[in-house]
Amino acid sequence: MNVAAARKWLRDLYSRIVYGGTEEELDREQAERKKLQRQRDKESLDKTIAEEGPRVLERIRAAEAEALKRKLRPSDN
Numbered sequence: 001m002n003v004a005a006a007r008k009w010l011r012d013l014y015s016r017i018v019y020g021g022t023e024e025e026l027d028r029e030q031a032e033r034k035k036l037q038r039q040r041d042k043e044s045l046d047k048t049i050a051e052e053g054p055r056v057l058e059r060i061r062a063a064e065a066e067a068l069k070r071k072l073r074p075s076d077n
Helices: 003-019 023-072
Strands: none
Touching (some): 003 023
16 A cells, blocks of 8 residues: 555544544535535525515515605605
8 A cells, every 4th residue: 555545544544433434425425415505595595585576576666656756746945
């Protein structure tokens, strides 16, 4: 066994003992957790947009209408 292979074997052994898996396994698990978290975040955002979107649009339209009324109203000066 050459030195590089021995070092990798020792790192993997240490990782298994301390962290419960090799560095590669832990990296894959972490990547999978991040992927699942992004998916949950996206689903949550989609749900919020579906629930709140119409109300927000109505508030925007009301604010635009109010601004237009103020703009069209003759000034009191």
